[in-house]
Amino acid sequence: MEFFKYTKTFNFMGKSKLAMILSVVLVLASYALLATKGLNYGVDFAGGTIVQVKYDTTAPIDAMREKLKGNELFNNASITEFGAVDEVVIRMKSTTGDVTVDVGDVTREALKGTGNYEIRRVDIVGPTVGAELKEKGIMSLLLAMIGILIYVAFRFEWRFAVASIVALIHDISIALGAITLVGLDVNLDVLAALLTILGYSLNDTIIVFDRIREGVTSSKNTDLTEIINESITRTLARTTLTSLTTFFVVFTLFMFGGEIIHAFAFTLLVGVVVGTYSSIFVASPILLWFGFDVKGYHVKLAAKSQREAEKQRMRDQYESGIM
Known part of the structure; x- marks a missing residue:
C-alpha cells in the first residue's frame, strides 16, 4: 500500500x-x-552504588545531604531527582567491600528523621x-x-x-x-x-x-x-x-x-x-x-550468468550420459 x-x-x-x-x-x-x-x-561501566529513594512528599535533598555526611560510605555521593520531586537517586563511586553490610539498611538508618520514605532500589557494581x-x-x-x-x-x-x-x-x-x-x-x-x-x-x-x-x-x-x-x-x-x-x-x-x-x-x-x-x-x-562502474557491473553479471549457464550445460550433459 x-x-x-x-x-x-x-x-x-x-x-x-x-x-x-x-x-x-x-x-x-x-x-x-x-x-x-x-x-x-554510569555505575554499569564505572562501578559504584546507586540507591533509589522515594518520599511521600517532596524529597528534602538538603536534609539528606546533611544526614549522609556522617557516614564514610556516602563520601562524595551525589543526590539528584529521579523523574519526580518526591523521588531521588543517591550515586556513589565507591562500594562496600563487606558482603555482610546491606547498603539499603545503612541508607535507611542514615536518612532517619528526613521524612517518610522507602528504599526502592539498590544497585552495586564493583570496579572490576x-x-x-x-x-x-x-x-x-x-x-x-x-x-x-x-x-x-x-x-x-x-x-x-x-x-x-x-x-x-x-x-x-x-x-x-x-x-x-x-x-x-x-x-x-x-x-x-x-x-x-x-x-x-x-x-x-x-x-x-x-x-x-x-x-x-x-x-x-x-x-x-x-x-x-x-x-x-x-x-x-x-x-x-x-x-x-x-x-x-x-x-x-x-x-x-x-x-x-x-x-x-x-x-x-x-x-x-x-x-x-x-x-x-x-x-x-x-x-x-x-x-x-555500472557498465563494469553489467559485464560482471553477464560473465556470472555465462559461467552459470556453462555449469548447467555440463551438468545436463553429465546427466544425459554424454560426458
Missing part, C-alpha cells in the same frame, strides 16, 4: 555535497565533545565488573560492525559494504556526541540503544541498496547518479512511514516512559533521525565517490 506517490524523481545526490559537509561538521563536533568532555560512564562490562560493550559494537561489513560485502559488493560501515560509524558518532552533550550516564541501556541504532540504520540502508542494485541490474541507464536518485525516490514512502512511526513510538517512551528509560529513549531518538538521514545522504553518495 502506497500512502505517498511521487510523479517525479527527486535530485537527492544534487544535495549530497551540502549534506556531507553537515555530516562532517556534526561528526567532528561529536569527536571534539568526546575528547574534551568525555563520556559520563564495570571495567569488564565496558570492554565487552565496546567489543560487541566492533564485532557487530565487522559482521555487517562481511554480510553486506557478500550480499552486494565491497563498495556497498564500505558505504554501509561509514554510515554506521557516522550514526554512532553523532549519537555518542549527543549523549555527551546532554550529559547522560552511559550504562547498559545506552549500549542496547546503540546496538539497536546499528540494526535500524543498516535495515534502512539495505532497503535503499536493494533498490539501487535492482536499478543497476535492470535499467538501461548507466548514469549511477540518476539510478540512485530514482531508487531513493521509490523507497521514500516506505522510509517516511517507517521512520515516522518509529520516531513517534520512541518519542512517547522518551516523554512518558519515566527516568529509568530516559537515556535509552533519547539515544534511540537521535539514532532514528540520523540513521534515516545517513541512508540517503551518507551511504548512497559514497557509492558515487568510490567510482562504482
Whole structure:
C-alpha cells in the first residue's frame, strides 16, 4: 500500500555535497565533545552504588545531604531527582567491600528523621565488573560492525559494504556526541540503544541498496547518479512511514516512559533521525565517490550468468550420459 506517490524523481545526490559537509561538521563536533568532555560512564561501566529513594512528599535533598555526611560510605555521593520531586537517586563511586553490610539498611538508618520514605532500589557494581562490562560493550559494537561489513560485502559488493560501515560509524558518532552533550550516564541501556541504532540504520540502508542494485541490474541507464536518485525516490514512502512511526513510538517512551528509560529513549531518538538521514545522504553518495562502474557491473553479471549457464550445460550433459 502506497500512502505517498511521487510523479517525479527527486535530485537527492544534487544535495549530497551540502549534506556531507553537515555530516562532517556534526561528526567532528561529536569527536571534539568526546575528547574534551568525555563520556559520563554510569555505575554499569564505572562501578559504584546507586540507591533509589522515594518520599511521600517532596524529597528534602538538603536534609539528606546533611544526614549522609556522617557516614564514610556516602563520601562524595551525589543526590539528584529521579523523574519526580518526591523521588531521588543517591550515586556513589565507591562500594562496600563487606558482603555482610546491606547498603539499603545503612541508607535507611542514615536518612532517619528526613521524612517518610522507602528504599526502592539498590544497585552495586564493583570496579572490576564495570571495567569488564565496558570492554565487552565496546567489543560487541566492533564485532557487530565487522559482521555487517562481511554480510553486506557478500550480499552486494565491497563498495556497498564500505558505504554501509561509514554510515554506521557516522550514526554512532553523532549519537555518542549527543549523549555527551546532554550529559547522560552511559550504562547498559545506552549500549542496547546503540546496538539497536546499528540494526535500524543498516535495515534502512539495505532497503535503499536493494533498490539501487535492482536499478543497476535492470535499467538501461548507466548514469549511477540518476539510478540512485530514482531508487531513493521509490523507497521514500516506505522510509517516511517507517521512520515516522518509529520516531513517534520512541518519542512517547522518551516523554512518558519515566527516568529509568530516559537515556535509552533519547539515544534511540537521535539514532532514528540520523540513521534515516545517513541512508540517503551518507551511504548512497559514497557509492558515487568510490567510482562504482555500472557498465563494469553489467559485464560482471553477464560473465556470472555465462559461467552459470556453462555449469548447467555440463551438468545436463553429465546427466544425459554424454560426458
